[in-house]
Amino acid sequence: MTQLADLYRIDNFIDTFALGHYARVLYAHDKRKDRVVALKVMRPEHLAPEDDPRWEYRAFANESDLLTKLADSPHVVKLYDCGYLSARSEAPISGEIESFGTDAAAFSRELATFSERGWRPYLALEHIPRSSNLYYQMRPDKQGLRLRLPTEEGLALALQFAEMLKLAHSRNIVYMDHKLEHVYWDGIHLRVIDFNSSRLLEKGRDNSQLLRQDVHNLCVGILYSMFTGLSPQKTALRPQPGALSEVEARYQDINSLDFGVEPSLSQTLQELLQRGAAVQLERVDDFIDGLRNVGTVHGWDFPNYTTEPISREARSQMRAGISRIRRGQDYLREARDLFREAAIQDGIPDDLEAELRRLVKSVNEMLQNRVIP
């Protein structure tokens, strides 16, 4: 019998800006490995001890299985541990734990037993900082503000996502649950979370429709929003629903994209995303090929594609500029935090406090109009 507190120290919720349907997610300190993890635990309302385990319960076994099968992808969040918790409260802090490490098969086998006992499944995941969550970065909480990723970074993100899908599809896995809330981007590396709506397809079946739909969902559910700052439903950004039926239906009716708000976005890129939205891209490779065509125009080099030297040079300057903007924005945030911390010190004279607050406000206004989300 192991106590939860022996293995994990549980801290605050980290999912409050983008709540999921299946789970609550908390910071936790993994005492065995001495590191921070994101502890994803099933919401208590999905428990059904008297009944067969619900879909939501089974989804945890599905997710642990798929994370294990894709553990070699640099873009898939790492699974560190999975198991069951006896605590019934939304934020578990006490009670018992049964930990299976990364043995997803054993975790799945025990599912019915623990469901009957009224215990909840959990996954301990690599923690990824909120500041790189794409939904969070796009500031959907700020009315009237519309941010978009620079094309250079957006292309890099799209290529990495496509590589992840290519690997997944080669193993008969479709991701399906494309939305900004599940994407983490630090300017260089992509990380994707939440595979509980993803599916392992039966071999030997004709799965081509689902493979096309996965590329469609990427174009509609993530790339459109990232390049325009709008939801694919053409509204301001808002959270996308997450229950099973909603994931499948979410972007089904969206077969064309409106780039009216971003007329300067590369025409070839717009056309490529339109083809994805129209479910015309048969395979991820067709999409990758399209992205490379766009990239070549934008100064990227790929084997067997021809890049003009002038474009290559311009791109290298653009990259240098973008990395300076990222540094600059980080400095602005640091400066703002210094002013803010100074302003709340006890006993500070009113005059000085007022000046510090003026500076905080002024820097915040600058950050509102930033170039990179």
Ligand SMILES: Nc1ncnc2c1ncn2[C@@H]1O[C@H](COP(=O)(O)OP(=O)(O)O)[C@@H](O)[C@H]1O
């Ligand atoms: N590994 C992680 N690192 C940091 N935050 C995470 C991580 N996994 C999930 N979250 C946060 O928790 C939220 C819900 O997690 P998610 O896996 O999407 O749950 P659900 O399956 O219920 O949709 C995410 O939108 C994100 O804000």
Ligand SMILES: [Mg+2]
């Ligand atoms: Mg989710």
